[in-house]
Amino acid sequence: MGKAVIGALKVLVPLALGLWLVYYFYDQLDEGQRAELFAAFGQANWGWLVLSMLLGWGSHLSRAWRWRYLLRPMGYQAGFWNAYHATMTGYFMNMLLPRAGEATRAVMLDRKERVPFEKGFGTILAERAVDMIMLLGIAGLTLLLQLDKLDLFKERIALFRAGQPTSAEAAEPGLPWMWFLLAALVIGGAFGVWLYLTRPALQARVKEALRGFIAGLSSVFHTKSPGAFLFHTVLIWALYLAMFWVGFFALPSTAQVPMAGIMAGFVAGSVGIVLVQGGIGAYPAFVALIVGVYMGTPQGGGLIRPDALAMGWLLWVAQSVLLIGLGGISLLLITRKGKPSTT
Numbered sequence: 001m002g003k004a005v006i007g008a009l010k011v012l013v014p015l016a017l018g019l020w021l022v023y024y025f026y027d028q029l030d031e032g033q034r035a036e037l038f039a040a041f042g043q044a045n046w047g048w049l050v051l052s053m054l055l056g057w058g059s060h061l062s063r064a065w066r067w068r069y070l071l072r073p074m075g076y077q078a079g080f081w082n083a084y085h086a087t088m089t090g091y092f093m094n095m096l097l098p099r100a101g102e103a104t105r106a107v108m109l110d111r112k113e114r115v116p117f118e119k120g121f122g123t124i125l126a127e128r129a130v131d132m133i134m135l136l137g138i139a140g141l142t143l144l145l146q147l148d149k150l151d152l153f154k155e156r157i158a159l160f161r162a163g164q165p166t167s168a169e170a171a172e173p174g175l176p177w178m179w180f181l182l183a184a185l186v187i188g189g190a191f192g193v194w195l196y197l198t199r200p201a202l203q204a205r206v207k208e209a210l211r212g213f214i215a216g217l218s219s220v221f222h223t224k225s226p227g228a229f230l231f232h233t234v235l236i237w238a239l240y241l242a243m244f245w246v247g248f249f250a251l252p253s254t255a256q257v258p259m260a261g262i263m264a265g266f267v268a269g270s271v272g273i274v275l276v277q278g279g280i281g282a283y284p285a286f287v288a289l290i291v292g293v294y295m296g297t298p299q300g301g302g303l304i305r306p307d308a309l310a311m312g313w314l315l316w317v318a319q320s321v322l323l324i325g326l327g328g329i330s331l332l333l334i335t336r337k338g339k340p341s342t343t
Contacts, residue, residue: 044251048246052246053318064084086109105120145264267290
């Protein structure tokens with residue numbers, strides 16, 4: 001029962017946050033700005049958005065190919081299409097359940113290529129570590145390009161926070177929420193340690209998972225094709241940025257945003273995806289909040305430009321359609337019976 005409640009909260013809390021952000025930023029617009037928002041949707045050139053989707057698809061193909069370089073040092077020659085379908089199935093599941101995609105991806109590769117779950121999952125975690133380094137590098141470069149905009153960013157964040165209740169206002173008088181949360185974390189941690197010490201089967205599973213993670217992480221350093229691995233890593237993130245940049249040409253007003261603004265919006269959108277499952281609400285809001293700095297003050301005042309918000313939603317919808325559509329197809333294909341592929 002407790003696991004079911006925790007699982008439900010993992011889904012409902014991020015979803016509630018995303019929906020609240022949708023409401024909050026829409027509520028910030030006056031009637032004229034709301035009309036501008038929907039007018040921007042009507043003006044969108046879907047040709048650019050389709051190109052953005054194709055670039056996004058290219059990054060997923062490259063990711064599947066790169067994955068094979070991490071599997072080879074452990075003795076597994078995974079076929080490209082099985083790796084690709086497992087990757088896309090993982091993205092599809094991530095749209096539905098928090099962090100379910102990584103486990104699903106490893107399970108699918110286990111079924112099709114006989115790669116043990118622990119080792120496959122370890123390579124996926126290793127990929128995530130490499131990708132986090134890439135994202136931090138892009139964020140650092142972006143920060144260097146935004147030094148003259150830091151005051152404007154601070155002003156935007158201050159305006160956003162001014163519209164939120166303070167922690168004292170949000171909590172009921174006399175109710176120490178932070179202490180309850182801390183106590184719950186301590187009790188949960190102690191219960192987990194007790195389970196680990198008293199359940200030999202659980203100890204074995206944890207140790208096997210750690211061995212798989214270590215093997216996956218070490219495969220990054222022992223890949224027989226380091227140049228190809230690095231090439232695909234750079235290609236994946238170049239395609240991510242290109243996917244984001246090309247989408248801005250879908251609206252006349254956002255086509256003029258400089259590359260510094262594109263990179264800042266890209267980092268902000270990435271943060272939104274991390275915070276909220278699937279990025280719903282958070283992705284378009286964060287993109288609009290940051291990119292709007294490069295587009296001038298919205299007519300009628302306010303925190304956010306309607307066309308920037310529309311751009312954020314268009315990018316989110318385009319990529320969500322891609323992941324759901326191609327991910328659903330991959331799920332159907334990879335669950336079919338068949339022998340492991342050799343190409």
